[in-house]
Amino acid sequence: MKRASNTRKLAVLAVVVIVALASVGVWYYLAIYMPQYEEERIRLLTLFTSGVPADLDPALAIDLDSLSIIYNVYDRLVAYKRGTTEVEPCLAASWETPDSMTYIFNLREDVVFHDGTSFDAESVKYSLDRALELEGPLSYILDFINKTEVLDTYRVKVTLDFDFAPFLSIMAHPVASIVSPDAVERYGEDFNKNPVGTGPFMFDSWSLGKEVVLTANKEYFRGAPKLERLVFKTILEAAARKDALEQGEVDVLWSQGEIAPADLADVEANPDIRTFKASGTAIECLGFNLWKKPLNDSKVREAISYAIDYDTIIMDAMDGRAERVGGPIPPDIFGYKPLALRQRDVARARQLLDEAGYSEGFDISLTYNIESLERRKVAEVMRNSLGEIGINVKIKGLDWDSTLDELDSMEHDMFLINWIPDYFDPDSYLFPQFHSASLPPNGANNFGLSDPEIDTILDDGVMTTDPSQRLEAYHKAQERIVEEMPC
Numbered sequence: 508m509k510r511a512s513n514t515r516k517l518a519v520l521a522v523v524v525i526v527a528l529a530s531v532g533v534w535y536y537l538a539i540y541m542p543q544y545e546e547e548r549i550r551l552l553t554l555f556t557s558g559v560p561a562d563l564d565p566a567l568a569i570d571l572d573s574l575s576i577i578y579n580v581y582d583r584l585v586a587y588k589r590g591t592t593e594v595e596p597c598l599a600a601s602w603e604t605p606d607s608m609t610y611i612f613n614l615r616e617d618v619v620f621h622d623g624t625s626f627d628a629e630s631v632k633y634s635l636d637r638a639l640e641l642e643g644p645l646s647y648i649l650d651f652i653n654k655t656e657v658l659d660t661y662r663v664k665v666t667l668d669f670d671f672a673p674f675l676s677i678m679a680h681p682v683a684s685i686v687s688p689d690a691v692e693r694y695g696e697d698f699n700k701n702p703v704g705t706g707p708f709m710f711d712s713w714s715l716g717k718e719v720v721l722t723a724n725k726e727y728f729r730g731a732p733k734l735e736r737l738v739f740k741t742i743l744e745a746a747a748r749k750d751a752l753e754q755g756e757v758d759v760l761w762s763q764g765e766i767a768p769a770d771l772a773d774v775e776a777n778p779d780i781r782t783f784k785a786s787g788t789a790i791e792c793l794g795f796n797l798w799k800k801p802l803n804d805s806k807v808r809e810a811i812s813y814a815i816d817y818d819t820i821i822m823d824a825m826d827g828r829a830e831r832v833g834g835p836i837p838p839d840i841f842g843y844k845p846l847a848l849r850q851r852d853v854a855r856a857r858q859l860l861d862e863a864g865y866s867e868g869f870d871i872s873l874t875y876n877i878e879s880l881e882r883r884k885v886a887e888v889m890r891n892s893l894g895e896i897g898i899n900v901k902i903k904g905l906d907w908d909s910t911l912d913e914l915d916s917m918e919h920d921m922f923l924i925n926w927i928p929d930y931f932d933p934d935s936y937l938f939p940q941f942h943s944a945s946l947p948p949n950g951a952n953n954f955g956l957s958d959p960e961i962d963t964i965l966d967d968g969v970m971t972t973d974p975s976q977r978l979e980a981y982h983k984a985q986e987r988i989v990e991e992m993p994c
Contacts, residue, residue, distance in 0.1 A: 559741050653667055707723070
């Protein structure tokens with residue numbers, strides 16, 4: 508079984524943080540401007556993008572600002588049930604699995620594209636084939652597809668190269684969006700600026716660097732949206748986003764990271780704003796480069812994990828908006844295993860360093876992307892914690908691109924960075940980060956972890972479709988990963 512591995516995403520929505528084998532779950536944060544006297548808001552919803560959307564072609568997009576818009580313009584064969592990680596029918600009314608590598612989708616017959624052309628099996632084949640042929644930054648997600656065949660007008664068969672249990676979850680990903688073949692041919696290279704799908708909202712206009720406007724698809728097969736327009740405004744600065752929310756210039760901010768942590772209390776206290784919090788689905792970790800001394804010594808890694816002041820990270824660096832979990836999969840994802848949390852023990856940390864031959868400590872660097880104020884605070888807590896056992900930490904703040912360059916070249920020592928799953932399945936958390944096939948430059952295993960036992964477990968987990976066997980495999984994988992301590 509040969510698999511392509513992940514590239515890095517460019518932004519983050521919600522975060523669950525893993526710190527040296529003890530995870531911190533950061534709350535998903537949603538703030539909504541609520542004055543009821545403004546009747547216009549019944550018809551118009553203004554959101555924001557924290558970056559400039561780069562591409563509205565689902566076969567080519569990678570940044571989350573673009574993908575947020577794509578989700579509203581396009582549909583996919585399946586979708587996630589609201590508030591869950593389970594898939595349900597969307598453009599496919601149902602599906603059959605004659606064998607574990609074959610899926611036959613029975614398509615809805617009441618769907619049209621925004622340009623008035625018909626949705627059918629030919630458009631599904633066109634879209635999936637096109638996404639693979641263009642080789643966009645996320646096309647690797649579909650690499651396991653062997654071929655897509657039209658059986659009749661509203662039936663399409665997808666054959667896989669090998670058994671792949673998360674297949675339906677992947678088909679809910681934006682890269683698997685169904686595009687209008689007529690629109691692609693009509694607009695050519697400009698299709699990315701003139702998206703045409705079947706989704707609840709239709710593309711209206713794009714003022715580059717300012718806003719993207721969508722209008723309601725009143726013929727939407729799931730029922731017309733209650734909102735007449737969605738406006739995605741580009742607001743790059745966190746302070747400006749907060750001001751825009753408080754003044755009613757935008758209606759919704761999502762993700763705690765889009766507001767400066769120091770401003771969250773003010774937002775929550777504002778009577779015109781309602782806030783909602785829930786656990787997130789991304790992962791952030793303190794990672795160790797196992798290719799470098801002294802981090803290649805498990806006793807050193809264990810000493811660091813005992814030395815870190817987790818309570819201060821949660822209460823000060825994260826303002827009490829987090830909780831710890833014990834492994835690399837967050838609680839709301841299938842495959843999660845509740846693992847023991849390591850408690851701080853400075854004496855034990857010193858003992859382990861002494862046993863490893865580093866009783867006098869050592870110098871080491873901790874890399875993070877300088878755009879994240881919260882991550883800077885976490886790094887400072889870690890520096891202070893490790894200083895207590897003689898480890899002198901140099902905090903190394905780099906811009907995002909330079910951070911990724913350093914990680915992919917394996918020049919780093921320790922690092923703080925997030926992981927966003929491509930699809931809600933344990934495979935998307937573990938294979939790209941911990942399988943040896945994902946070592947740079949092929950993937951995001953920037954820990955340098957290469958463990959045949961982990962590789963075998965992960966391969967077995969993705970190829971079996973029996974839920975109980977998958978659960979057992981991913982529980983074993985997490986136990987082994989925690990034992991190896993790459994993070």
